[in-house]
Amino acid sequence: MGLIVQKFGGTSVGSTEKIRNAAERVIAEREAGHDVVVVVSAMGKSTDVLVDLAKELTDDPSKREMDMLLATGEQVTISLLAMALQARGYDAISFTGWQAGMKTEHVHGNARIVDIDESRIKEALSAGKVVVVAGFQGIADDLHITTLGRGGSDTTAVALAAALKADKCDIYTDVPGVFTTDPRYVSSARKLAGISYDEMLELANLGAGVLHPRAVEFAKNYQVPLEVRSSIENESGTLIEEESSMEQNLVVRGIAFEDQITRVTVCGLSSGLTTLSTIFTTLAKQNINVDIIIQSATSTNQTSISFSVKTDDLSKTVEVLEEYKGALGYEQIETESKLAKVSIVGSGMVSNPGVAAEMFAVLAQKDIQVKMVSTSEIKVSTVVGRDDMVKAVEALHDAFDLSKVSAAAHS
Ligand code: ADP
Ligand code: ASP
Ligand code: MG
Numbered sequence: 001m002g003l004i005v006q007k008f009g010g011t012s013v014g015s016t017e018k019i020r021n022a023a024e025r026v027i028a029e030r031e032a033g034h035d036v037v038v039v040v041s042a043m044g045k046s047t048d049v050l051v052d053l054a055k056e057l058t059d060d061p062s063k064r065e066m067d068m069l070l071a072t073g074e075q076v077t078i079s080l081l082a083m084a085l086q087a088r089g090y091d092a093i094s095f096t097g098w099q100a101g102m103k104t105e106h107v108h109g110n111a112r113i114v115d116i117d118e119s120r121i122k123e124a125l126s127a128g129k130v131v132v133v134a135g136f137q138g139i140a141d142d143l144h145i146t147t148l149g150r151g152g153s154d155t156t157a158v159a160l161a162a163a164l165k166a167d168k169c170d171i172y173t174d175v176p177g178v179f180t181t182d183p184r185y186v187s188s189a190r191k192l193a194g195i196s197y198d199e200m201l202e203l204a205n206l207g208a209g210v211l212h213p214r215a216v217e218f219a220k221n222y223q224v225p226l227e228v229r230s231s232i233e234n235e236s237g238t239l240i241e242e243e244s245s246m247e248q249n250l251v252v253r254g255i256a257f258e259d260q261i262t263r264v265t266v267c268g269l270s271s272g273l274t275t276l277s278t279i280f281t282t283l284a285k286q287n288i289n290v291d292i293i294i295q296s297a298t299s300t301n302q303t304s305i306s307f308s309v310k311t312d313d314l315s316k317t318v319e320v321l322e323e324y325k326g327a328l329g330y331e332q333i334e335t336e337s338k339l340a341k342v343s344i345v346g347s348g349m350v351s352n353p354g355v356a357a358e359m360f361a362v363l364a365q366k367d368i369q370v371k372m373v374s375t376s377e378i379k380v381s382t383v384v385g386r387d388d389m390v391k392a393v394e395a396l397h398d399a400f401d402l403s404k405v406s407a408a409a410h411s
Contacts, residue, residue: 003125003167004037004167005036005037005039006037007041007172008025008041008081009041010047011174012173012174013041014044016084019043019080019081019084021232022040022172023081026081026130027085030130037131037133039133039135040132040153041153042076043073043080046076050073054066064144066147067144073136074136074137078094078095078096078132078133082132085130090130093130093131094132095124095132095133095134097156098137098138098139098145099120100120100133101116101120101121102116102133103116103139103141104146106140106144106146107140111140111147111148111149113138113156113159116160118163121160133160136148136156138156154171154211155212155218157215158219158222162219162224169224169225170227170237171215171227173228176191176237178195178203178240179192180192180253180254180403181208181256181393181397182208182209186390186394188402190402190404191237191238192405195253195254196240196347197219199253199347200240202376203256204256206256206341206343206379207256219240225240225241243347250346250400250401251346251400252346252349252402253346253348254345254346255396255402257343257392259340259389261291261308262337263306263372263383264308264318264333264335265306266279266304266321267298267332269331270302270303276295278328279328283317286316288309289309290307290309291308291309292383293306294307308341311337318333321333336371339384339386340383340384341381341384342382342384342389343379344396345378356380359382362395363382363396366388368392371383
């Protein structure tokens, strides 16, 4: 007998019928003799609905009250799932994040888990109950309710699995696993039988919304065996583990993408030694997250610096740059929005030179202009026009043979 943590995302609990279906998945594990902790998200799109309600009242809602509001979504699901289990004759109890001992830092909207007091969950499990926990929420030291960032229920599940030393953490969702790219955009996307923690972490950070990046971080740090699988079909999903041996030696294992990227160029800066540090220290102090950075000398004493930000952060970025124009000493700012980031990821790249070159060649062949580039050992990211995003992903998916992946079933 083992302990299994299951997590059901929004669409998988989007109606009472789906909640019943989730309950059956829980029951199947109970019947197999396992203890079960279930983490659930808010029903369907209800978190978005709550966000819209707040926006109807104010453009700038208090972050504390947003957390208070959004935490209600998951609370609806936990009670309904516990009821569905009880109606089937299984003992179940629901816990909010704080009841489940989910302690976070005091940051609203994107809090990190700092500790889990799992005693209450353990007590309920020993009493033979299924424990249903609200994902995405926690409590800070000073008793404020916090949330973990959009998509954060995955992180609740994996963190609980790590704390409880669960045998397995199953993420049930609306796709049957992790695909070579988002199957909603690319019809030739293929399910992967397995993927390594490092590759999955890159994909998640680069926009593959199937898993919350911090969930993958937890899984890697605590070696939690993780599986992403369908809440509808009864088929095996994708195993995320240390180094994946499943696929044929693919150099590129997946493609991630995100739109809403803007490039900001600060022109006419002096090419002094401290220019770079001054500009990025200023932005960091104002909490602006900068992604790709390119510096280019334009003439002997001048340089220009381009960097990418999320389009949502553009107005704040420009505001900060203008406010500090005197100290930064630049001539002008140029911005280009409607951009997207397309990234290829695969641990095989480490030992295969020429992957970036091949990526650029494929994009050039499709007449897609690359505006920015960044690389790491296992990824190459390019910034392209938003209108070229899906075309770029499809071309790369084809060129790197991802349409040929066959997800051999694992046991
Ligand atoms: P949940 O509500 O279950 O947490 P999400 O919407 O957060 O579900 O994540 C599942 C979605 O992730 C899929 O519907 C799919 O469109 C998207 N997705 C993005 N990249 C991938 C990928 N590489 N593989 C599978 N799904 C992906
Ligand atoms: N309900 C939250 C969201 O929609 C958390 C989650 O689903 O993981 O982002
Ligand atoms: Mg999700």
